[in-house]
Amino acid sequence: MTTETPSPTSASTAPSADAFAERLFTAALATVETMSIYLGDRLGWYTALVEHGPLTVDELADRTGTSLRYAREWLEMQAAYSILDADLSADPIRFGISPGVAEVLTDTNSLAYLGALPRMNAAAFAKLPELLDAYRTGGGVSWEELGVDARESQAALNRPWFDRELAPALAKVEHLHERLSHPGAVIADIGFGGGYSTIALAKAYPEARFVGLDVDQASVEMARRNAAAAGVDGRVRFVLADGAEAAASGPFDAAFAFECIHDMPRPVEVLAAARAALAPGATMVVMDEAVSDEFAGPADDLDKLMYGFSLFVCLPDGMSSPPSVATGTVMRPSTLRSYATEAGFGRVDVLPIEDFAFFRFYELIPD
Structure with a gap:
């Protein structure tokens, strides 16, 4: 995490319209990513992948009692954001979660755990x-x-x-x-x-x-x-x-x-x-x-x-x-x-x- 305090913004350092538009677009991506993590946390999708993965779309939906169509969209979105890994050589495609990502999102005993953080955003x-x-x-x-x-x-x-x-x-x-x-x-x-x-x-x-x-x-x-x-x-x-x-x-x-x-x-x-x-x-x-x-x-x-x-x-x-x-x-x-x-x-x-x-x-x- 950044700890150094930035220099005050002046007219010469203020962002241009294009730069600020890019910043806001990046922020929108982060907001969507955060709320997708909320879904994976609350629906048990990450836990299922940790305990039983890699899984196909059908297997994840079946193990968590969730909609097949929504599970597919979420899995593909998670892979698009490089949160989950997608084995494209498998037929059907299998989705897995790496140990580091799993620790942050599911290991409630780890000092790196942040899986519950999006719940605060969702509450607000x-x-x-x-x-x-x-x-x-x-x-x-x-x-x-x-x-x-x-x-x-x-x-x-x-x-x-x-x-x-x-x-x-x-x-x-x-x-x-x-x-x-x-x-x-x-x-x-x-x-x-x-x-x-x-x-x-x-x-x-x-x-x-x-x-x-x-x-x-x-x-x-x-x-x-x-x-x-x-x-x-x-x-x-x-x-x-x-x-x-x-x-x-x-x-x-x-x-x-x-x-x-x-x-x-x-x-x-x-x-x-x-x-x-x-x-x-x-x-x-x-x-x-x-x-x-x-x-x-x-x-x-x-x-x-x-x-x-x-x-x-x-x-x-x-x-x-x-x-x-x-x-x-x-x-x-x-x-x-x-x-x-x-x-x-x-x-x-x-x-x-x-x-x-x-x-x-x-x-x-x-x-």
């Missing part, structure tokens, strides 16, 4: 009429309205990082690791989504107990199922509650908020409640997008992606519950620091956790 595209209305009126579209595609996309994309990297990352922060390892420690996970962050923490710190708080009932139910499947439900409790109600579940020896503060309509209230619920000497850890420090016009790919998520998902979600501070996905470090200060925290440090997907870890320290 399905709500375009509502989003247009929100843009005109200043309203919003809530996480609940965005539905299962958005909910499962975020949970699935973060899961391998939580499963494989969260415990090692926290173990490198000695004072935090010691506190989490204390027998009988009670840890909060605010805005837990699919619950994979809480589950990873519970596996890493078996002598602690965990309380998850989330405002989305469907997420609570999903997290409870995931905790039971992971065998940690005896030490993990997921409850339907606003983060502002954290104090009622405390005191906590540590509190976490993974990729959710920027979605909250009233983050200062949540942070203040979390601070009030912390036991003496405890701190709060916020994981959020590692965007650049300030707006500077042309941006790197990470900021571009986050602006996309903000425009279609996070900002409308945050604005769906007025009054809202309307943060959006591109939450600069200075913005979080201002929220933390207003909530009564005395200091915000960036933890020495690097190369953790798209994220930065902050430690919020009370006075």
Whole structure:
């Protein structure tokens, strides 16, 4: 991924009409490609190819219980985009998937997994009429309205990082690791989504107990199922509650908020409640997008992606519950620091956790 920030656009570097038309055409191809991956993900076509391929059109349709004609069009389109391989020497033609492509699209344990990413686009595209209305009126579209595609996309994309990297990352922060390892420690996970962050923490710190708080009932139910499947439900409790109600579940020896503060309509209230619920000497850890420090016009790919998520998902979600501070996905470090200060925290440090997907870890320290 590109990380260097481009130079600001000037009149001499601005694209010509032909150049921008070519760029938009390329973007249209990428949009179609992304949504075709959504089809392959949701219809089980990629999984069938991984488990049973190479397959003919008839075999893929039969194994997945899907339309033969649509399966043919999709397979040919995937080969045209060089996502799948087509053996033209076979009669009938057989389609296969290479190991690298299979890992990215189907291996939910891989740090390279992105197969669920198009679900977030699909969730937003399905709500375009509502989003247009929100843009005109200043309203919003809530996480609940965005539905299962958005909910499962975020949970699935973060899961391998939580499963494989969260415990090692926290173990490198000695004072935090010691506190989490204390027998009988009670840890909060605010805005837990699919619950994979809480589950990873519970596996890493078996002598602690965990309380998850989330405002989305469907997420609570999903997290409870995931905790039971992971065998940690005896030490993990997921409850339907606003983060502002954290104090009622405390005191906590540590509190976490993974990729959710920027979605909250009233983050200062949540942070203040979390601070009030912390036991003496405890701190709060916020994981959020590692965007650049300030707006500077042309941006790197990470900021571009986050602006996309903000425009279609996070900002409308945050604005769906007025009054809202309307943060959006591109939450600069200075913005979080201002929220933390207003909530009564005395200091915000960036933890020495690097190369953790798209994220930065902050430690919020009370006075």
